[in-house]
Amino acid sequence: MTARALIVDGLLGLGVAVMWFSAVGVLAMRNVFDRLHYLSPASTLGPLLIGLALVIQEGGKSEAFKGLFAMVLFMALSPLVTHAVALAARTRTFGAFVITAEEEPEEEPKA
Amino acid sequence: MNAWTVAAIALLAAYVPAGWVCLRGAPMDRLVGFQMSGTLTLVLLVVIAEAMGRPGFVDLAVVLSVLSLPGGLALARVMERWT
Numbered sequence: 001m002t003a004r005a006l007i008v009d010g011l012l013g014l015g016v017a018v019m020w021f022s023a024v025g026v027l028a029m030r031n032v033f034d035r036l037h038y039l040s041p042a043s044t045l046g047p048l049l050i051g052l053a054l055v056i057q058e059g060g061k062s063e064a065f066k067g068l069f070a071m072v073l074f075m076a077l078s079p080l081v082t083h084a085v086a087l088a089a090r091t092r093t094f095g096a097f098v099i100t101a102e103e104e105p106e107e108e109p110k111a
Numbered sequence: 112m113n114a115w116t117v118a119a120i121a122l123l124a125a126y127v128p129a130g131w132v133c134l135r136g137a138p139m140d141r142l143v144g145f146q147m148s149g150t151l152t153l154v155l156l157v158v159i160a161e162a163m164g165r166p167g168f169v170d171l172a173v174v175l176s177v178l179s180l181p182g183g184l185a186l187a188r189v190m191e192r193w194t
Contacts, residue, residue, distance in 0.1 A: 009114045012158075016121045019154060026147050027128035032139040035132070039143060042150045050118075050154055054161055063166040066173060067157045074153055074176035081146065081183030088191035089139045 008057045015049035018042065032089045036082055043078035047071035115162035122155045142190055149179055 018041050025038030051071035058064035091097075129151060132144030153175050160168035 012114055012118050015154070016118050016125075019122060019151060020125050023125040023128040023147055023151070026143060027132055032137070032143055035140060035143045039146055039150070042147060047150070047154055050157060054157060057161065063160075063169055066166075067160070067169045070153065070157065070169065070172040070176045073173070074150070074179065077176065077180040078146075078150070078183075081180060081187065084184050084187035085139070085142055085146065085190075088142075088187040091191045092139060 004056060008053045011049050011053035011056070015046050015053065018046040018049065022046065033086065036086055036089075039082055040079070043082070044075050047074055113162065115158055119155060119158045119162050122151055122158060125151055139190060142186060145186075146183060149175070149183075153179070 022038050022040075022042030026035045029035045029038060048071060051068040054067045055064045126148060129144050129147040133141050133148065136144060153172050156168045156172040156175065160166055160172070
């Protein structure tokens with residue numbers, strides 16, 4: 001087994017392990033906010049490791065970089081969705097954000 | 112059976128915990144399970160493309176990664192309004 005094959009298998013195994021860790025974490029946690037925390041390794045670290053394994057396996061082929069591009073794009077976009085889901089869960093649980101008079105920042109004096 | 116095929120089978124099995132949350136959780140928990148399933152699908156498409164020698168599946172992964180943003184935001188918005 002070559003060094004390249006070892007690195008590819010290691011990255012691939014690590015990526016799959018991260019995905020499994022997240023899936024089990026999503027199942028095991030009690031509430032939606034805890035579950036959302038376990039979503040982040042699956043949407044950032046797992047795809048990155050598997051995308052790197054693909055690039056190393058295929059060398060400089062364009063298909064490999066396309067796969068890595070899909071993973072990196074997903075890594076960039078998924079935190080936005082996670083944030084929106086957390087905001088929705090917060091609104092459903094505690095109601096909408098309301099700024100009270102005490103919390104409202106005072107206006108800065110004009111120079 | 113190479114390492115990519117084994118990884119694809121292992122990723123397929125990871126649908127079980129995510130699917131269980133989708134089926135049995137509260138509405139917001141189901142949305143998190145659905146997001147987890149979407150992430151698994153993206154990775155699985157790339158792994159299957161490599162395992163089976165079908166590079167066309169990578170295009171599906173690119174499309175899925177682009178569409179996951181508007182889809183997820185729309186679902187989150189609906190769940191926020193619909194209480």
